Amino acid sequence: MLTAFKQYLQRNAQISDQQFDLIAEGLTVKEVPKKTVLLFSGEICSHVFFVSKGLLRAYTVDGTGKEHIIQFAPEDWWISDRDSFYCHQPSIFTIDAIEDSIVIYLDHSFFEKAAALTPEFNNFNLKSLHNAIRYMQRRINLLLGATAEERYLDFIRLYPNLTLRIPQWMIASYLGITPESLSRVRKELAHKNFKP
Amino acid sequence: MLTAFKQYLQRNAQISDQQFDLIAEGLTVKEVPKKTVLLFSGEICSHVFFVSKGLLRAYTVDGTGKEHIIQFAPEDWWISDRDSFYCHQPSIFTIDAIEDSIVIYLDHSFFEKAAALTPEFNNFNLKSLHNAIRYMQRRINLLLGATAEERYLDFIRLYPNLTLRIPQWMIASYLGITPESLSRVRKELAHKNFKP
DNA sequence: CGCGTTTCTTACCATACATCAATGCGTAAC
DNA sequence: GTTACGCATTGATGTATGGTAAGAAACGCG
Numbered sequence: 001m002l003t004a005f006k007q008y009l010q011r012n013a014q015i016s017d018q019q020f021d022l023i024a025e026g027l028t029v030k031e032v033p034k035k036t037v038l039l040f041s042g043e044i045c046s047h048v049f050f051v052s053k054g055l056l057r058a059y060t061v062d063g064t065g066k067e068h069i070i071q072f073a074p075e076d077w078w079i080s081d082r083d084s085f086y087c088h089q090p091s092i093f094t095i096d097a098i099e100d101s102i103v104i105y106l107d108h109s110f111f112e113k114a115a116a117l118t119p120e121f122n123n124f125n126l127k128s129l130h131n132a133i134r135y136m137q138r139r140i141n142l143l144l145g146a147t148a149e150e151r152y153l154d155f156i157r158l159y160p161n162l163t164l165r166i167p168q169w170m171i172a173s174y175l176g177i178t179p180e181s182l183s184r185v186r187k188e189l190a191h192k193n194f195k196p
Numbered sequence: 197m198l199t200a201f202k203q204y205l206q207r208n209a210q211i212s213d214q215q216f217d218l219i220a221e222g223l224t225v226k227e228v229p230k231k232t233v234l235l236f237s238g239e240i241c242s243h244v245f246f247v248s249k250g251l252l253r254a255y256t257v258d259g260t261g262k263e264h265i266i267q268f269a270p271e272d273w274w275i276s277d278r279d280s281f282y283c284h285q286p287s288i289f290t291i292d293a294i295e296d297s298i299v300i301y302l303d304h305s306f307f308e309k310a311a312a313l314t315p316e317f318n319n320f321n322l323k324s325l326h327n328a329i330r331y332m333q334r335r336i337n338l339l340l341g342a343t344a345e346e347r348y349l350d351f352i353r354l355y356p357n358l359t360l361r362i363p364q365w366m367i368a369s370y371l372g373i374t375p376e377s378l379s380r381v382r383k384e385l386a387h388k389n390f391k392p
Numbered sequence: 393c394g395c396g397t398t399t400c401t402t403a404c405c406a407t408a409c410a411t412c413a414a415t416g417c418g419t420a421a422c
Numbered sequence: 423g424t425t426a427c428g429c430a431t432t433g434a435t436g437t438a439t440g441g442t443a444a445g446a447a448a449c450g451c452g
Contacts, residue, residue, distance in 0.1 A: 060337055062341045068337060068340040070333060070336060070337065070340075082326055082329055082330065082333075083326075083329075083330040083333065087326075087330075122318070125322075126322070129322070129325040129326070129329065130278055130282050130283075130325070132329055133278050133279075133332065134278065134283075136329065136332040136333070137266060137278075137279065137332070139336055140266060140335055140336060140339065141256050141266065141288075143336065143372065144266075144339070144369075144372040145256075145258045145262060145264045147438075147439095148438080148439070167398090168399075168400065169398095169399070173340075176341070177439070177440085178440060179399080179400075180400090180401080180441080181438085181439055181440070183401055184401090184402085184439085186401095343408075343409095344408080363428090363429070363430095364429075364430065365428095365429070365430085373410085374409075374411080375429080375431095376409090376411080376412095376430090376431080376432085377408085377409055377410075378430095379430060379432080380409090380432085382431095383431080383432090393452105394451105394452095395450100395451090395452090396449100396450090396452105397449080397450080397451100398447105398449070399446100399447080399448070399449085400445105400446080400447070401444100401445085402445085403442105403443090403444085403445105404442090405441085405442085406439105406440080407438105407439090407441090408437105408438095408440085409436105409438085409439095410435100410436080410437075410438090411434105411436070411437090412433105412436095413432100413433090413434090414433085415430105415433105416429105416431080416432100417428105417429085417430080417431095418427105418429085418430100419426100419427090419428085420425105420428100421424100422423100422424085422425080422426095
């Protein structure tokens with residue numbers, strides 16, 4: 001069950017087999033069927049989730065009941081409410097499974113242990129955070145100035161393999177538009193004979 | 197010139213006087229008059245800037261020539277294009293001074309030295325990154341769902357003391373709306389006798 | 393398979409915000 | 423002091439996207 005996670009760490013954090021065995025001791029791995037909620041908004045988030053297989057999402061619900069998808073997490077991605085996890089605030093996100101998934105639950109003790117055992121892990125962790133920031137800056141930039149069509153095209157470019165796995169209304173929510181608008185955008189693109 | 201930075205590190209990273217002296221050796225501090233550009237888009241960003249006094253901003257320019265402000269950085273804030281700094285990509289941001297400012301230029305060697313000399317600095321650095329992420333998630337969430345008025349109110353709540361220092365058209369750019377729209381939003385709020 | 397539920401599409405109209413243009417105001421330059 | 427420029431405001435008009443409602447298609451489940 002842990003092999004995907006092991007390979008991921010070896011590829012990205014230069015962690016040896018022995019190091020991994022030390023770090024991985026006591027980890028929780030769960031099979032989560034589609035629609036399972038891993039974190040309810042309002043809870044304190046006590047885990048960072050690593051997606052070994054499947055697809056998760058994090059979203060907020062605004063005052064009018066509308067969902068806004070903050071992040072998708074397919075295989076080899078992390079997902080969490082870092083605000084809640086690190087600052088022990090009640091979470092504003094809900095995290096659930098879009099597909100049947102296999103998820104590794106990482107708690108604070110894991111990160112402490114990993115940091116203490118291997119300095120490589122620290123560097124890797126820093127790099128991950130920088131990546132998260134890069135990725136969010138790109139998204140903010142798009143939300144500030146790009147049209148619905150531009151945002152959709154950027155999404156396809158960035159996540160070509162997710163486009164088919166995620167229902168359209170979720171993509172619309174991620175882009176900050178309504179499902180109807182996305183449908184119209186797609187029609188327009190088809191009309192200009194755009195090849196996905 | 198470095199006292200603001202020193203106090204900041206002592207407050208936030210539990211760094212002692214001696215540790216600071218070690219870390220701070222060789223740092224560059226510059227006075228940057230209003231409108232000075234610290235980083236041109238297209239350049240590789242080789243510094244993280246710490247604002248000791250004054251006010252900086254980072255912005256992108258889109259295809260139609262419009263500016264989109266990504267971040268403001270008043271006293272005691274960091275600003276940089278982290279993508280460019282860490283991944284040695286050409287920067288997509290321009291960083292310039294909104295007010296006459298005093299800025300500390302921190303390069304890679306500073307971060308390496310600081311991390312090696314004091315483990316506290318590492319933790320502090322991690323915490324800073326988490327803060328950046330929190331703050332960006334909040335912004336994404338607003339951009340996804342909130343109206344111009346809601347975004348403006350959130351801005352005022354989050355940066356009460358910046359509202360007066362930043363020209364309105366820049367606030368509009370930060371919120372992702374036109375200066376005209378912001379003017380109308382403010383008029384509306386005044387009409388509902390809103391107290392800023 | 394058949395039935396219900398969810399998702400996608402399409403049409404019509406509503407609205408928030410953008411765009412364009414004109415005016416006024418304050419500050420800096422000369 | 424006068425001129426000039428940047429910034430804020432306001433009004434008229436345009437456009438992208440939202441809201442609602444309906445039907446079609448796809449999916450899930452007994």
